[in-house]
Amino acid sequence: MELKNKVAIVTGASKGIGRAIALSLAKEGVNVVLAARNTELLAVVQKEIHETGGKVVMIPTDVTSENSVKNLIIETHKRFDTIDILINNAGVGVFTNVVDMKTDDYEAMMNINLKGVFLCARGVLPTMIKQQSGEIINIASLAGKNSFAGGSVYSATKWGLIGFARSLMLEVREHNIRVVTICPGSVNTNFNDNEKDNLQIIQPEDVAETVMFALTMPNRVNVSEIDIRPTIKPR
Numbered sequence: 001m002e003l004k005n006k007v008a009i010v011t012g013a014s015k016g017i018g019r020a021i022a023l024s025l026a027k028e029g030v031n032v033v034l035a036a037r038n039t040e041l042l043a044v045v046q047k048e049i050h051e052t053g054g055k056v057v058m059i060p061t062d063v064t065s066e067n068s069v070k071n072l073i074i075e076t077h078k079r080f081d082t083i084d085i086l087i088n089n090a091g092v093g094v095f096t097n098v099v100d101m102k103t104d105d106y107e108a109m110m111n112i113n114l115k116g117v118f119l120c121a122r123g124v125l126p127t128m129i130k131q132q133s134g135e136i137i138n139i140a141s142l143a144g145k146n147s148f149a150g151g152s153v154y155s156a157t158k159w160g161l162i163g164f165a166r167s168l169m170l171e172v173r174e175h176n177i178r179v180v181t182i183c184p185g186s187v188n189t190n191f192n193d194n195e196k197d198n199l200q201i202i203q204p205e206d207v208a209e210t211v212m213f214a215l216t217m218p219n220r221v222n223v224s225e226i227d228i229r230p231t232i233k234p235r
Helices: 016-027 040-053 066-080 103-133 153-175 197-202 204-215
Strands: 009-013 031-035 056-058 085-088 134-139 177-184 226-227
Touching: 009 016, 009 066, 009 103, 016 031, 016 040, 016 085, 016 204, 031 066, 040 056, 066 085, 066 103, 085 103, 103 134, 103 153, 103 177, 134 153, 134 204, 153 177, 153 226, 177 204, 204 226
Parallel strands: 009 031, 009 085, 031 056, 085 134, 134 177, 177 226
Antiparallel strands: none
């Protein structure tokens, strides 16, 4: 797939993995739409991309709000006329035993990690179906395949995301739309932490490179799921 001049929405683009993906897309000439709730951090990423000569707009978005996602789609069309790529990256994790889990934390994870993915995918699909092409990349987690104490609710959302994406892929493949789910292990999302142990784990840029790999595969190929682990087990 030729990425130059394509239009990509990146949710959770204000920091971490989302920021790294947005920067990588911009370097390839993609028109990037930054979506997240934190406008101050979004503005920083927007400035970074502008300084490299990339094309970018920021649209503050709450992926759990149907009206906010509708606005994201409308504003993207106003600026770029189409949508070629959706990066479903926005997510949140609270890790504690079920007995100690607050209902608000449960609802936040369910709403952002699952409802947000659904709303954004549903929002871009009419455009992608009409143009008979599109890419939906979901950032899940190995927690969606591997259980661990303290991760009951977070894992449930990622299992749900993987199941959603597997079915969605079968629904839209006839329209030449690819659905790819990327499942990283622990990712070092603190850019200022240079401790050796953190450098041994997956970096945000590694996930971004994996996204670029998935997007640039031949159009006839759909790599539906990719697991990412460190080459060497961190000490």
